[in-house]
Amino acid sequence: MIAEIKSELKKLRAEIKHHNQKYYDDDAPEISDYDYDKLMNRLKEIEAEFPELITSTSPTQTVGGNAKRSAGKLVAHDVPMLSLQDVFSSDDVENFVRDTIEKLGEVEFVVEEKIDGLSLALRYENGNLIQAITRGDGILQGEDVTENAKVIDDIVQKLSDAPTYLELRGEVYMTKKNFAEVNQRQKNLGLKIFANPRNCAAGTLRQLDSKIVQQRKLSMFVFNLQAVEGINFSSHTDAYKFMTRNGIKIIHAYEVCKNFSEVWQAIEKIAERRNNLDYDIDGAVVKVNNFAQRETLGATSKFPRWAIAYKYPPEVKQTILRKIELSVGRTGKITPTAIFDAISLNGTTVERATLHNQDFIDKLQIGIGDTIEVYKSGEIIPKVKNVLKHAENSVPFKFPENCPVCGHKIEREENAADFKCINPNCPAQLESHLLNFTSRTAMDIKGLGENSIPKLLAEKFISTVADFYKLKNFRTELIDKKIFGKAKATDNVLNAIELSKKNSPVKLLTGLGIFGVGSAAAKDLIKHFGGLEELSNATVEDLKAVDGIGEVMAKHIADFFSDVQNKNILAELKNLGLNFKAETLNIDSDFAGKNFVLTGKLENFTRNDATKIIEQLGGVVKNSVSKTTDFLIAGDDSGSKLAKAKELGIKILTETEFENLIK
Numbered sequence: 001m002i003a004e005i006k007s008e009l010k011k012l013r014a015e016i017k018h019h020n021q022k023y024y025d026d027d028a029p030e031i032s033d034y035d036y037d038k039l040m041n042r043l044k045e046i047e048a049e050f051p052e053l054i055t056s057t058s059p060t061q062t063v064g065g066n067a068k069r070s071a072g073k074l075v076a077h078d079v080p081m082l083s084l085q086d087v088f089s090s091d092d093v094e095n096f097v098r099d100t101i102e103k104l105g106e107v108e109f110v111v112e113e114k115i116d117g118l119s120l121a122l123r124y125e126n127g128n129l130i131q132a133i134t135r136g137d138g139i140l141q142g143e144d145v146t147e148n149a150k151v152i153d154d155i156v157q158k159l160s161d162a163p164t165y166l167e168l169r170g171e172v173y174m175t176k177k178n179f180a181e182v183n184q185r186q187k188n189l190g191l192k193i194f195a196n197p198r199n200c201a202a203g204t205l206r207q208l209d210s211k212i213v214q215q216r217k218l219s220m221f222v223f224n225l226q227a228v229e230g231i232n233f234s235s236h237t238d239a240y241k242f243m244t245r246n247g248i249k250i251i252h253a254y255e256v257c258k259n260f261s262e263v264w265q266a267i268e269k270i271a272e273r274r275n276n277l278d279y280d281i282d283g284a285v286v287k288v289n290n291f292a293q294r295e296t297l298g299a300t301s302k303f304p305r306w307a308i309a310y311k312y313p314p315e316v317k318q319t320i321l322r323k324i325e326l327s328v329g330r331t332g333k334i335t336p337t338a339i340f341d342a343i344s345l346n347g348t349t350v351e352r353a354t355l356h357n358q359d360f361i362d363k364l365q366i367g368i369g370d371t372i373e374v375y376k377s378g379e380i381i382p383k384v385k386n387v388l389k390h391a392e393n394s395v396p397f398k399f400p401e402n403c404p405v406c407g408h409k410i411e412r413e414e415n416a417a418d419f420k421c422i423n424p425n426c427p428a429q430l431e432s433h434l435l436n437f438t439s440r441t442a443m444d445i446k447g448l449g450e451n452s453i454p455k456l457l458a459e460k461f462i463s464t465v466a467d468f469y470k471l472k473n474f475r476t477e478l479i480d481k482k483i484f485g486k487a488k489a490t491d492n493v494l495n496a497i498e499l500s501k502k503n504s505p506v507k508l509l510t511g512l513g514i515f516g517v518g519s520a521a522a523k524d525l526i527k528h529f530g531g532l533e534e535l536s537n538a539t540v541e542d543l544k545a546v547d548g549i550g551e552v553m554a555k556h557i558a559d560f561f562s563d564v565q566n567k568n569i570l571a572e573l574k575n576l577g578l579n580f581k582a583e584t585l586n587i588d589s590d591f592a593g594k595n596f597v598l599t600g601k602l603e604n605f606t607r608n609d610a611t612k613i614i615e616q617l618g619g620v621v622k623n624s625v626s627k628t629t630d631f632l633i634a635g636d637d638s639g640s641k642l643a644k645a646k647e648l649g650i651k652i653l654t655e656t657e658f659e660n661l662i663k
Contacts, residue, residue, distance in 0.1 A: 005046060009053060012043045016059040037086055037311060060302070074141045079167060079226040081119055081135045081142065082299060084285065084309040090264055093286065096308050097260040100288060104296065108289035110236050111266035112254035114309050115221055116280040117173030118202040120145070122155065122222075127162025129155070134205065145205055151214035154221075154249045161246055164230035168248070170222035174201040175278045178217045192450075195381070197280055219279070223251050235289045256289060267310055274312070283311040314375040317343040318388055321370050324355065324397050326404045328428035332420040334399065334410060336361065338372065338384050345376045353382035357417040358399050367394035403428075411515075422556065424513035425464070425565055431457060433513045437465045440608070441519050442511030443500045447484060447493035455483050465511065466572035468497055501578045505532045508578060512566075515556045523615075524548055525557075532580040536561040536570065591617035597625050599642055600635030602655050613662055625650065633658050 016039055040059065047054045054060070087093060101107050119135040121142065132149030136142030149155050152172070159166070174182070179197040186193055194200035204216045225239040233239045240250050253273075255266040267284045274281050287307035288294050297305040323339040336355040343350055353374050355361055364384070366372070369391030372384050399419050403410050408423035424433045431453060438448040448468065456462045459481060461474060471478065472494050484490045509522040509532060517525070528546045529535040535557075543554035560566055574580055596614050598607055598621065605613075610633065611621045625632060625644045632645040633653045645652055653661065 002050075005050060006053065009043070009046055012039060012046070013058055015039060016043060020059065037088070040086075041088075073144050074136070075131065075133050075144045076141050077121070077133070077136070077139065079121075080299075081121060081138050081169060081226075082302060082304055083138065084114075084307055085303040086283075086311050087308050088311055088313070093264060093267065093308070093310055094260045096286065097263055100297070100306075101259075104288075104293050107258070107293065108235070109257045109263050110254055110287050110289050111257055111263055111270070112223065112251040112285050112287075113270055113274075113277075113281045114283040114285045115171040115173050115223070115251070116198050116282040117171040117220075118198070118205055120149065120170055120172050120205070120220065121226060122149070122168045122170065124159060124162065124166040124168075126164060127159035129157045143206070147210045148205055148207060148213040151210050152218045152220055154219050156247050159246045159248075161242070163228055166228050167226040168222045168243070169224040169226050170220050172201055172205055172218055172220045173197065173279050174204070174216070174218055176280070177278060178219075182216050220249065221251050222248050223285070233291065235291060236287065237289055271312055283309050285309050315345050316373050316375045316385060317345055318371055318373050319343045321366065321368060321372050323368065324366075326399070328403060328405045328421055328426060331432055332422065332426065332429045334403070334419045334421060336397070336399075338366075338374075340372065340374065343374060345374065345382060350374065350376075350382045353384050355384055358412075358419065359417045361397050365390070365394075365396045367391065367396050370394055420515070422515040424515075424560075425569075430463070434462065434465060434468075436513050437511035438468070439511070441507075443503055443507055444608070445493075445500050446496045447489070448497070452484055452493070455481075459483065464569050464572075466569050466576060469501070469573070469576040469578070471497060501576070503579060505580050505582055508532065508573070508580070509535070512560070514560045516553045517557065521548065521553070526582050530582050532570070533574075536567075591619035594619045594630040595628055596621050596631045596633060597623070597629050597641060597645070598633050598635075600638035602633075602635040604655065604659070610658070617662065 016036075019036055019039070043058070044060055047058065047060055087096065097109065100109075121133045121135075122129060123131040123133070129146075129150070131144060132146045132155070133142040134145055150157060174197040176197065179194070179200055182200055183193050194203070200216070201218055204213055204218060207213050222243060225233060225236070228239075231242075233242065237254075237256060240254070243250050253270075255262075255269070257263045257266055263286055267286075270281070270284045285307060286309075288297065294304070294306040299305055319340040319342075321338055321340050325337045325339060327335050327337060329335060336357070338353045338355050340351060340353070355366065364387045366384070366387055367390060370387050371389040371391075373386050373388055374382055375385050376382055399410065401409060403421035403423065403426060405428040406421065406423050406426040408421055408426060410419050410421050412419050421429065434453050434457070435450065437443055438445040438453070445468070453462075456471075461471060461478070461483070462468060475490060475494065478484060479487050479490050484493045504526070506519070506522045506526045509517065509526060510519045524546055525535055525543075526532070529538060538558070538561075540551070540554045540558050543549050543557055544551065549557075561570075591614060596619050598610055602610060614621050622629065625641050625648065627648060629645065629648070629650050631651050631653055632641060633655070634642050634645075635655055642652070
């Protein structure tokens, strides 16, 4: 029993930490708030039942998110920017109100909207805005984004009625109208489309260029007084009145309540109007108004005890499933989408929703004509919840055997739920394939990337990887259309393309996009066969003789090289002068067969350059330190790898010692 509980705890904690990173650090959540909350609540249930299993690093004991270096330096928090404890029912709200009144006696509660955005602290000295800091890890430090904050219209830079020092906390967000305009601009430029306003606002606030921040028109509501010197406020609403007098934009339409009945009515009023707001909210906040009473209640390591956030349940509607469409993404992943009779969810008309994958469809046994329930995940993404009623003669949907775009065979990824089209020349994933070819781990062609490749495709300069090496014939047209910028920038890219012809066949093989073949497998294959031509003639049995190449991967490789289109592209690449033959390694006795690990910042080498030197001398570069590591090369700011190497007694080389060794 206890072993099963520990196993579930380990899995839950790892999953929640993963989603914390995606939400707080990457601004790219993979699941809805509702699904995340279910995971967190299950973790809390287990820890409440088995308190002896609680650890200091559990997500229930820490604040989500890390401080990141992007737009500015890291700054220490004077006042922690804690998250709020989420509750999901009227009973939870009533318990909070009742318990608070029991502890404090007469209490005023303020109920206000919970904006779905990114927390920001504003620091003022003598009325002047001196610093703006993101939430970061919530406890120790956040990120200085002052220059970006200064171009947000809602942020007041000079207060007329100013105390000596003032720190405010608010939420930066993007209106639905501005979000639509940003995504339309991104689409017109062939750039990434943002998933929702919250992600867009968070990514924008961390931009290095404040002009982009100004262009995207962020907004901000202030919702809390963090610290003040030179003036006294007795309550949250007193502070709000001061802020309003000074032109600071606060959460509007808040209500002051004295009991649960009034609190719940205020929460319901917010629910009624939320679909008509021009910004996203994901709940209602209930907080104690009086500051002295807040001090009495205090806080845990993660939450203040004087406030809660009530999360509204997702709105669910039923409709009839009419069709299932399959779309092929940039990486070849095939996604099923439900097409159904139009319904209204959270104030918008919805006719499509994701069905995730074949496993999800199998679980619900979904078929055309079924009556389904649909909800909005995180108030943004429509999803199918379940099947209420199967239609007469309903047949569960099954993925076809071939790609709906190119007709090539599709396959399920190993140990995963998704099906993929494994044809790298599939039109749906051509852009991704070309980006992979030019990426750092593959051909590493500087100047070819997410900005230029979509333009080259749109102008029909390229349609296969071989076309990169023909671009020199279109120099004038590339300059006229400003694909890379001015003449000098164009020449730099064309020179980089030409230089890449000398790259090892390992890099070329990595760039070909063969399903399952990354840089590590490419090294093993080229080392075994000696070159691309020899590899292209290998049988499945020949390929299986290579360490780490199993039956499935061997078949993928053989299929790739037997495909007529791929054969033609490879022939073109060879005729264009690309390197198909592996260099003979200069085996050095100090390096031969030895395992190296690199850590920290090297002054005279890039990580790729150091790796290439070690491999040319017969060594092997690994990512992690273990008992089999022979040498750790430690640069500046070395971290946990250096500590582990010392613990294991592994030979540690400075950069100078490494240079002497290779000489």
